[in-house]
Amino acid sequence: MTSYPTNTQRTADIAIIGGGIIGMSCAYELARQSNLRIVLFDKQNPASGTTGGTGGLICLHDMGEIYASLTLKGYARIQELRRDHNFGYTPWGALSVFYTASRFPPAPTAYEKRFGHGEKSIYQHELLETSELLRRYPWIKPEGVQGGAIYPNQGFIDPYELVELYERLAIETGRVQVHHNTPVLQIRNEGDQIKTLVTRRGAWQVGKVLNAGGPWGAKIAALAGSELALTPQRIQVCVATAFDDGLESAPLTSVPASVNDEGVWCRGELGGTLLFGQHHHTTKEGYTVDPDYVNRVNDPDYPQAVEAVHRRFWHLPKSVFLNGWCCVYGTTEDGFPIISRDTHLQNFYHTVGMNGHGMTCHAGVAQATAALMLHDRTTIDMSDVMGKPAELDFSVLNAGRFVEGKLLNFELL
Ligand SMILES: Cc1cc2nc3c(=O)[nH]c(=O)nc-3n(C[C@H](O)[C@H](O)[C@H](O)COP(=O)(O)OP(=O)(O)OC[C@H]3O[C@@H](n4cnc5c(N)ncnc54)[C@H](O)[C@@H]3O)c2cc1C
Numbered sequence: 320m321t322s323y324p325t326n327t328q329r330t331a332d333i334a335i336i337g338g339g340i341i342g343m344s345c346a347y348e349l350a351r352q353s354n355l356r357i358v359l360f361d362k363q364n365p366a367s368g369t370t371g372g373t374g375g376l377i378c379l380h381d382m383g384e385i386y387a388s389l390t391l392k393g394y395a396r397i398q399e400l401r402r403d404h405n406f407g408y409t410p411w412g413a414l415s416v417f418y419t420a421s422r423f424p425p426a427p428t429a430y431e432k433r434f435g436h437g438e439k440s441i442y443q444h445e446l447l448e449t450s451e452l453l454r455r456y457p458w459i460k461p462e463g464v465q466g467g468a469i470y471p472n473q474g475f476i477d478p479y480e481l482v483e484l485y486e487r488l489a490i491e492t493g494r495v496q497v498h499h500n501t502p503v504l505q506i507r508n509e510g511d512q513i514k515t516l517v518t519r520r521g522a523w524q525v526g527k528v529l530n531a532g533g534p535w536g537a538k539i540a541a542l543a544g545s546e547l548a549l550t551p552q553r554i555q556v557c558v559a560t561a562f563d564d565g566l567e568s569a570p571l572t573s574v575p576a577s578v579n580d581e582g583v584w585c586r587g588e589l590g591g592t593l594l595f596g597q598h599h600h601t602t603k604e605g606y607t608v609d610p611d612y613v614n615r616v617n618d619p620d621y622p623q624a625v626e627a628v629h630r631r632f633w634h635l636p637k638s639v640f641l642n643g644w645c646c647v648y649g650t651t652e653d654g655f656p657i658i659s660r661d662t663h664l665q666n667f668y669h670t671v672g673m674n675g676h677g678m679t680c681h682a683g684v685a686q687a688t689a690a691l692m693l694h695d696r697t698t699i700d701m702s703d704v705m706g707k708p709a710e711l712d713f714s715v716l717n718a719g720r721f722v723e724g725k726l727l728n729f730e731l732l
Contacts, residue, residue: 342531362502372646392683410474536671562591
């Protein structure tokens with residue numbers, strides 16, 4: 320039987336609420352950069368929130384400097400975990416197919432020029448003439464195809480394996496405790512400080528508190544009497560039985576059409592199925608849900624709508640399109656995360672609003688959180704992934720930007 324700390328033992332320098340990829344990678348980062356005692360609570364099991372339903376893609380996010388920088392950090396971390404801990408990564412690549420209206424071969428983008436260096440880069444790619452593209456990816460219909468580009472270093476991870484690895488590495492420091500099935504139920508403040516977290520298993524006296532509650536972020540902030548401009552939005556994933564058509568692996572790719580006005584990405588899954596995920600980048604009307612009461616089943620017509628669109632571009636005659644699952648994004652109005660001290664409480668921090676990008680960006684996000692919580696800094700060093708002295712200033716990700724009208728955009732300045 321697990322033994323729980325007694326009244327006098329329930330203290331921590333830092334308490335983390337939420338054990339998804341963000342909370343757990345922050346626990347690891349904070350522990351390896353300090354000697355502080357850290358406790359993490361998850362109300363269910365780690366990765367049981369958004370993280371467990373993710374597409375798990377480690378892919379390009381050419382959506383401005385912040386996302387491009389966080390992508391480099393995440394990609395580098397996955398390669399490091401593969402090397403040092405035999406972590407699983409499936410580099411099936413990402414494929415861009417160029418149709419009639421687009422220019423082929425494409426000119427190098429500003430992102431490639433600035434962020435992509437060398438063969439191991441996530442930007443590394445090979446251009447494919449139409450005949451070679453159709454030979455390698457025979458389910459793609461030839462009509463209108465001009466050529467393609469395959470990015471072989473992009474791929475996907477198993478989110479449960481990643482969170483479990485961070486949990487193990489954090490605990491191995493000897494300074495981190497992780498409590499599963501332990502919701503934080505109440506937050507008690509004195510003046511502008513949080514003093515106590517009341518959990519299902521007792522009260523903890525805490526120094527600093529990190530809200531890493533993903534789509535529950537605003538609910539957690541509300542426990543402390545704070546407001547957070549974070550909106551939970553329902554996202555659907557459906558599945559096609561591509562093994563019925565002999566397909567065993569497929570890169571991340573998409574078709575030049577939307578489903579019900581939504582973008583859809585597709586990637587192969589281990590076992591020869593295809594996953595199709597709905598996505599949008601900023602808070603959108605009609606998708607807001609309570610993450611505790613979300614309908615986990617697809618809308619009845621969603622798999623058929625995905626099927627109808629994809630059959631126009633792909634030849635998969637035997638594949639059956641099925642209900643997958645639904646998950647919840649923690650979205651923000653401008654599509655960027657919040658990595659910030661609370662606007663009122665001095666020892667309360669938020670790392671939420673990862674939208675559809677938290678798996679790729681987690682390592683940079685965790686480094687930024689550690690810089691803020693340990694050193695009161697709003698920059699992180701980028702020289703390890705840029706190959707030259709460089710910094711990322713993330714002060715613009717502050718929680719106050721929404722009321723101040725300082726929303727961010729996806730332009731590369
Ligand atoms: C369908 C889908 C596909 C995606 N695909 C990709 C992708 O391919 N690549 C990519 O980079 N990103 C992707 N994302 C985004 C990525 O999965 C998320 O950004 C990331 O998982 C968010 O992690 P998190 O730790 O912030 O949140 P969560 O994983 O939701 O973690 C929050 C945790 O907080 C806990 N919690 C909540 N309230 C309390 C409380 N009161 N007390 C204690 N614990 C509490 C919950 O139990 C939960 O475990 C996708 C998302 C979805 C929905």
